[in-house]
Amino acid sequence: MSTRSLAIPVWAVCALVLLLVPAYGSPTFVDLAFRTASLIVLAISWNLMASAGLISLGHSAFFGLGGYVGILSANLLGAPFWLSLVGAVIAGTLLGSGLALITGRMRGIYFAITTLAASEGLRVIAVMLPDLTGGAKGAYLKAATFPGVLAINLAMSLVAVAACIIAWMVSRSRFHYAFRAMRANEAASQMLGIFPLKYRTAIMALSGGMASLVGGVEVWHGGYLDPAVAFDLHITITSQIAPILGGIYTLSGPILGAIATVFLGDATRIALGHLQGASLLVFGLVLVFCVLYLPQGIQGGLLRMLGKRPSEAAAEPKLSPTVATGAAKP
Amino acid sequence: MTALLELANLRVGYGQSVVLQDVSLELHQGEIVCLLGANGAGKTTTTRAVSGLLAPWSGEIRFAGENIASIPAHKRVELGICLSPEGRQVFPNFSVHENLLLGSYSKKARQRRAEMFDEVYGLFPRLAERRTQKAGLMSGGEQQMLAIGRALMGCPRLLMLDEPSLGLAPKIILDVYEAVATIAKRGLSILFVEQNVQAALLVAHRGYVLANGQIAAAGTSAELQNSTLVQEAFLGKKPSLLATDGARGHSAAVPAI
Amino acid sequence: MDIFPQAFSDAILLAGLYTLMAVGLSLGFGVLRIINFAQGEMIMLGAYGAFWLFTLMGVDPLISLPLLVVAGFALGWVLFHGVVAKVLDAPHINQILLTFGIGLAIQHVAIILWTGNARSTTPDYATTSSVVGDVLLVHGRVTAFAAAVVMVAALIAWLQWSETGRATRAVAENRSAAVLMGIDVNRIYALSFGVSCALSVATGVVVSFILTITPFMGFPMLVKAIAIVILGGLGSIAGTVLGAFALAFAETFVSYYLPEGSGWAEGIAFVLIIGILLVRPRGILGQAVET
Numbered sequence: 001m002s003t004r005s006l007a008i009p010v011w012a013v014c015a016l017v018l019l020l021v022p023a024y025g026s027p028t029f030v031d032l033a034f035r036t037a038s039l040i041v042l043a044i045s046w047n048l049m050a051s052a053g054l055i056s057l058g059h060s061a062f063f064g065l066g067g068y069v070g071i072l073s074a075n076l077l078g079a080p081f082w083l084s085l086v087g088a089v090i091a092g093t094l095l096g097s098g099l100a101l102i103t104g105r106m107r108g109i110y111f112a113i114t115t116l117a118a119s120e121g122l123r124v125i126a127v128m129l130p131d132l133t134g135g136a137k138g139a140y141l142k143a144a145t146f147p148g149v150l151a152i153n154l155a156m157s158l159v160a161v162a163a164c165i166i167a168w169m170v171s172r173s174r175f176h177y178a179f180r181a182m183r184a185n186e187a188a189s190q191m192l193g194i195f196p197l198k199y200r201t202a203i204m205a206l207s208g209g210m211a212s213l214v215g216g217v218e219v220w221h222g223g224y225l226d227p228a229v230a231f232d233l234h235i236t237i238t239s240q241i242a243p244i245l246g247g248i249y250t251l252s253g254p255i256l257g258a259i260a261t262v263f264l265g266d267a268t269r270i271a272l273g274h275l276q277g278a279s280l281l282v283f284g285l286v287l288v289f290c291v292l293y294l295p296q297g298i299q300g301g302l303l304r305m306l307g308k309r310p311s312e313a314a315a316e317p318k319l320s321p322t323v324a325t326g327a328a329k330p
Numbered sequence: 331m332t333a334l335l336e337l338a339n340l341r342v343g344y345g346q347s348v349v350l351q352d353v354s355l356e357l358h359q360g361e362i363v364c365l366l367g368a369n370g371a372g373k374t375t376t377t378r379a380v381s382g383l384l385a386p387w388s389g390e391i392r393f394a395g396e397n398i399a400s401i402p403a404h405k406r407v408e409l410g411i412c413l414s415p416e417g418r419q420v421f422p423n424f425s426v427h428e429n430l431l432l433g434s435y436s437k438k439a440r441q442r443r444a445e446m447f448d449e450v451y452g453l454f455p456r457l458a459e460r461r462t463q464k465a466g467l468m469s470g471g472e473q474q475m476l477a478i479g480r481a482l483m484g485c486p487r488l489l490m491l492d493e494p495s496l497g498l499a500p501k502i503i504l505d506v507y508e509a510v511a512t513i514a515k516r517g518l519s520i521l522f523v524e525q526n527v528q529a530a531l532l533v534a535h536r537g538y539v540l541a542n543g544q545i546a547a548a549g550t551s552a553e554l555q556n557s558t559l560v561q562e563a564f565l566g567k568k569p570s571l572l573a574t575d576g577a578r579g580h581s582a583a584v585p586a587i
Numbered sequence: 588m589d590i591f592p593q594a595f596s597d598a599i600l601l602a603g604l605y606t607l608m609a610v611g612l613s614l615g616f617g618v619l620r621i622i623n624f625a626q627g628e629m630i631m632l633g634a635y636g637a638f639w640l641f642t643l644m645g646v647d648p649l650i651s652l653p654l655l656v657v658a659g660f661a662l663g664w665v666l667f668h669g670v671v672a673k674v675l676d677a678p679h680i681n682q683i684l685l686t687f688g689i690g691l692a693i694q695h696v697a698i699i700l701w702t703g704n705a706r707s708t709t710p711d712y713a714t715t716s717s718v719v720g721d722v723l724l725v726h727g728r729v730t731a732f733a734a735a736v737v738m739v740a741a742l743i744a745w746l747q748w749s750e751t752g753r754a755t756r757a758v759a760e761n762r763s764a765a766v767l768m769g770i771d772v773n774r775i776y777a778l779s780f781g782v783s784c785a786l787s788v789a790t791g792v793v794v795s796f797i798l799t800i801t802p803f804m805g806f807p808m809l810v811k812a813i814a815i816v817i818l819g820g821l822g823s824i825a826g827t828v829l830g831a832f833a834l835a836f837a838e839t840f841v842s843y844y845l846p847e848g849s850g851w852a853e854g855i856a857f858v859l860i861i862g863i864l865l866v867r868p869r870g871i872l873g874q875a876v877e878t
Contacts, residue, residue, distance in 0.1 A: 055680045057624075057687065102865055108679035109622050113813055114864055120810055121857030128850050233806065237691060244684060277698030277802075280691060287688025291681050292673055383763055407769030419764040421757055432757050435750065436769035484769060 015161045022153035034153050034221065036262045037160035038214050042235070043242035043254035043261075044163045045210040048170065051249050052203045053183045057112040058119030059211055059239040062092045064230030065122060066212025067219040068133060074143040074220075081147040081220060085155070088216030089209040096208020100201040123231035138226025141219060156217050163210055164255065170206075171251055175199060183249075211239070234280070238265075241283050244290045247299025256298050332395045334359045334519050335380065335488055340389035342379045348387070349375040351543035357488070362520045364530040366560070367540035373523040374416045376540070377492045380521070381413040382406045393488070408436045410487030414494065416523070418477040422466025426457055429465050429476055433483030442485055450479040453509055471502035478509065489513070491522035495529060507533055531555055592721045594843040600732045602835035604794065607735035608808060609815035609827050610742060611786030617759040617822030618779040619675065621682045625666075625690035626787050627809030629659060631697060633791020634708075634800045641708045641795075648708055652734065652792045656785045663784025667777045675776070690805070697802035706800045713796040731793040738789055742782070743824065755779055759822060807853075814856035817863050834859065 021033040042059060049056050066088035073079040073087045099118060103111050126133045133139060147155075170176070178199045219225050238261055245264075246257020264286070265279045272278035294301060333356035342350040350372045357363045365373045378384040380391060382403030391399045398406060412433075421429055430450060434443045451458035454475040460468065465476055474494055481489055494510065495503040503526070511533055514520055524530035531537060531551040539547035539560060547559045554560050608630065615623050636655045640646040666689065674681045707713075713727040746752040757765040758775045766772055790808075798804065815834050819826025837855050842848035 050680065055683055057683070102861060109683065110864060112679075112683050113622070113817065113860060116810060117814070117857040117860035120807075121854055121861070124851070124854035124857065128847065128854070240684065248680075275699045276703065277695035281695035281699065284688045284691030284693075284695060287684055287691065288670065291677075291685040291688065292670060295681070381767060383766060402771075403766045404769045404771045407767065413767050415764065415767060419761055419767075421760045421764065423760060424757070428753065432753060432765075432768045432770075435754060439769075440750075480768075 011164075015164070018157045018160060019154070022150055022157055030153055032262065032266075034156050036259055037156045038218060039238055039242055039258040039262055040160045040255055041163045041210055041214045042239035043246070043258045044167045045207040045214075046239040047243040047248060047250075047254045048167065048203055048207040048210075050243065051179045051183070052200055053108075053179075054200065054204070055108070055112045056115045056236070056240070058115030058117070058236055060231045060233065060235035061115060061119035061122050062095060062208045062211035063215040063218075063235045063239075064119070064126070064227075064232075065091050065095055066215030067225050067230045068126065068215075069212070070216035070219040071139055071141050071225050072132070074141055075139065078144045080145050081143070081151065081155075084220070085213060085216045088212045092212020092215075093205040093209040095212070096204035096206070097201045099208070100197070100204035104197070119231050119236065123227045126227035126230060134226065136227060138224055138229070141223045141225075143220075147220070152217065152220050156214075156221070159213055159217060166206070166210075167251060167254075170203075175203065179203075237280065237283055241287060243297075245286060245297055247297030248295075250297075250299050253297050253299045260298060333357060333392070334361075334394060335521065336390075336392040337376070337380070338390040338392065340376075340379060340391065341387045342375055342384055342389075343387060344384075349543055350379070352389075353540070353543070353545055354389075355538050355545060355548070357519060357521055360517050360519055361536065362514050362522075362534045364534035364537040365521065365523045365540060366525075366527055366530060366537055366554070367546075369525070371540040372543045373540055374492055377413055377415070377490050377521070377523055380406075380490060381411060381415075407484055408438060410438075410485065411490070412481040412484040412486035412488070413490040414474075414477040414481040414492060416492040416496070418470075418473045420465040420473050420476050420480070422464065424465055425462050426465055426468075426476055427461040429480050430457075430483050433480035434485070436484055439483060439485045443483075446483050446485060450482050453482075453512060454479055469502075471498050471505065474498060474502075474506055475509065478506070482513070487519065489518055489520045491520065493523050493525060495524065495526050503529060527560065589721065590843055593723065594839055596722045596724065597728075597843075598832075598836045598839035600728045601839055602832040603732035603735040603739075604790070605811070605815055605831035605835050606739050606828050607786065607793065608790045609812040609819075609831055610739055610824060611783035611790070612809075612812045613816045613819070613822060613824060613827040614742070614755075614779055614786070615783035616816065617824075618755060619671075619776055621671070621675075621686065622813065623671075623780075623783065624683060624686040624809065625693060626783070626812065627805030627807075628690040628693040628697075629662070629784050629787035629805070630791040630794070630808050631800075631802060631805035632662075632693065633659060633788035634795040634798075634804065635697065635701060635791070636788070637792040637795035638706050638708045638800050641710065642706075647710050648792050648795055649710075649730070649734065652789060655792050656789050659788025660781040660785040662788075663781035664777055666784070667780040671780060672773070672776070690809075694802055694805065701802065703802060707798075708795040708800070710796055725797075727797045731797055734793045735790075738786065739828070742786065746824065751775075751778065811856045814860045818859055 018033055018037060021029050025033060042063070045062070046056055046059055069088045069091040070084045073084040074081075079087065095118070099114060103114050127136050129135070130137070178196075182196050182199065215230070222229075242257035242261045243254040244257065245260050246255065247253025261283075264282060268279040268282045290297060296303075335357040337353055337355050340350055340353045341348065353372070353376060355363075355365075365376060367373050375384065379386055382398075382401065382405075386399050389399070390397050393406075393409060393411065398409065401409070421432065424432070430447065431443075434440055434446055439446065451461075456472055457475055457479055460472065465473060468476070478491060478494065481491070491510065494506050498506065507529055510520070510522070514533065522530070522534070531554060534551050536550050537548070537554045538545050539554065547554065547557055549557065611629075612623065612626050615621065615626070633655055636658065637648040637651050640651040640654075641648060670685060670689065674685050710727075712730055714725070715727075716723055716725045718724070744752075746756055754765065754768070754770045755775050755778065757768060758770060758772055758779075762772060765775075811834065815830040816827055817830075818833055819828070819830030834856060837859070838852040841855060842852040845851055
């Protein structure tokens with residue numbers, strides 16, 4: 001049996017496990033599944049943006065916005081669980097497409113900085129509007145109807161499975177080719193009849209909605225939110241570490257990476273728990289290591305061990321190592 | 331006597347695509363040699379390879395008898411290889427004087443700075459008049475003079491000029507070539523790239539014709555002037571043979587003379 | 588009492604610090620075309636360096652300044668040759684993630700070594716003050732301003748008139764033309780990265796006696812430095828000075844004249860970033876940069 005035909009049953013079993021754990025797992029596993037599912041969605045969301053050449057350094061903006069929309073719609077409007085999640089998705093979608101339109105043609109550094117500014121800016125707003133958000137002291141969820149822990153955990157698993165399916169569908173659509181073209185050369189892709197702004201807005205909306213949804217579910221799970229939690233740099237960091245560690249621009253990379261990141265975080269917490277900050281130190285080193293030595297992540301590393309060429313990531317354009325590159329004129 | 335510059339079976343390209351297939355040429359002390367060829371034939375690539383901006387894939391670049399193919403570009407300036415690059419590439423936010431100061435950045439040139447300033451400002455009085463002007467605000471002709479002057483400031487043993495007439499008015503081209511001729515009279519060795527064949531052959535002692543990344547013809551200026559190949563290629567009589575660059579990268583059957 | 592003179596002088600003093608804080612980032616970007624997301628952590632390291640030298644050995648921050656600047660340069664030099672050089676020609680994403688990862692690692696080494704507790708350096712002049720007309724001048728802030736001005740002036744003079752400084756500007760303007768001048772571009776890169784780290788460390792030293800020192804102090808300062816650099820135009824030193832004054836004045840006046848202004852002032856940098864990117868992405872004095 002080839003690896004390819006094996007892949008679908010394997011993924012199906014994984015999805016099933018993820019969906020069954022909230023109901024039948026021990027508390028430790030339920031918690032583990034919840035955190036993994038949450039990070040899978042964030043990682044897929046980050047990876048979707050990266051696939052379009054957009055590096056987000058402010059994924060916590062979406063996460064935090066979703067969290068606040070979730071908690072505020074429940075507390076102020078009495079929205080039930082599912083409705084507050086719809087609200088979170090809409091808010092994330094709007095923020096995503098708004099950022100895409102603001103940044104326009106700019107990518108790379110400018111885009112990264114804009115997302116960073118958006119996240120920090122939202123944090124300041126959340127701190128400065130205490131009447132609405134509870135300010136720096138934070139706010140507790142006071143929902144009229146509480147769906148139950150099982151429903152919330154199950155919702156996160158469902159969202160994770162749905163995110164995987166969406167990512168798979170995107171990879172099968174025209175977006176896939178548009179991404180490649182956009183990463184390689186935006187101007188050229190425009191000439192090929194691919195309209196980057198249209199694709200970029202769509203992908204930012206999709207990706208932003210996903211990340212905000214996670215924030216929405218998390219706030220029901222935790223029951224509390226303050227600006228430091230909502231717009232925590234930690235969210236930004238884990239959502240980028242996971243796809244990079246797993247294999248950027250690939251389908252399975254963010255999933256593998258999310259599992260590995262949760263594992264790595266827990267392992268350092270257990271091993272070096274007395275050292276505050278150890279897990280983020282490890283993440284920082286992992287980031288540096290991956291960029292320098294494992295550009296295709298775990299996925300690429302595994303494929304190489306199996307003696308295969310990493311499919312998509314390998315096709316990335318690499319700059320030629322000339323002596324001193326200037327404007328190369330052939 | 332060994333040549334000052336000698337290229338042996340040079341093969342260079344960008345990324346995956348080869349530009350120079352197999353180029354061999356030589357230039358002796360005090361000689362003025364021009365490289366002719368259509369757009370995309372590999373003239374600029376040759377100067378970039380000699381100056382070290384591009385690393386050769388194979389073959390040798392010998393300067394004063396020594397293979398310099400693996401010496402980094404900035405050290406070749408120290409050896410005395412100075413290029414006035416295609417498109418002039420002056421530093422637009424620097425004054426004329428600062429551009430020339432940069433031209434004499436290398437240790438050897440720094441010691442002879444005052445002397446070279448006199449020489450360059452003498453050669454191009456226009457630059458002396460505008461020494462505090464920002465280079466980016468000058469005309470194309472003035473920028474070209476600055477680019478040549480800047481290369482001269484490096485005290486070259488071999489001066490390379492890449493398309494000094496590009497985009498200039500005919501009268502300015504004349505000025506520029508007059509200066510080149512003056513420099514040449516002082517015994518400096520010059521390798522220059524030109525599309526303007528008539529002007530080039532007027533100044534040069536010898537020339538090479540590049541086509542599809544190979545030397546298609548070589549000879550003295552007079553020989554090239556009369557060569558049917560050059561006439562066909564550049565005087566528009568039968569442009570099929572040489573004036574294509576679409577076929578670059580594939581071996582084309584070009585007769586070498 | 589009219590608070591304008593006080594606000595004005597506070598803004599000027601802050602602008603000096605902001606200039607020093609952003610000028611290193613600007614130099615690094617101008618020459619290497621890399622935004623160093625670890626720059627904030629260099630500021631933090633500088634502040635801790637000054638704190639420990641003062642607390643353990645009683646060395647005045649102004650005396651440890653030159654020492655720490657040299658150490659910062661060395662750190663930058665090592666970081667450049669160790670890691671940054673490897674991603675110079677890599678896609679932006681690699682450069683951003685790499686420097687971000689370095690910053691993250693440095694920050695958490697600091698947390699592990701020195702805990703998250705807030706500290707402060709307290710030389711005598713940190714808290715004394717004098718009144719000139721309607722204006723209260725805290726000596727610590729004036730000292731920090733003076734030190735910042737001296738360093739920025741030294742940087743500008745070096746760039747303008749020294750052989751290597753001129754070469755550095757040339758590399759920033761046109762890398763391959765600079766090579767043709769005989770400039771060793773890699774050396775200039777390492778040098779610029781080192782100088783840019785040294786300037787950040789210097790920033791940390793001079794803020795050590797006017798701000799609270801924590802391992803988290805760097806990141807917000809990095810974001811502000813980025814705002815300033817974008818405002819002034821990426822890679823333009825003169826623009827950076829203008830940007831620093833603009834941000835300092837905006838923040839100071841908002842915090843003086845708006846209710847709860849000091850909280851809102853923290854958000855100005857982000858508004859400026861998004862506003863500038865919307866209106867004039869190249870900044871006040873910058874040139875177009877491909878991204």
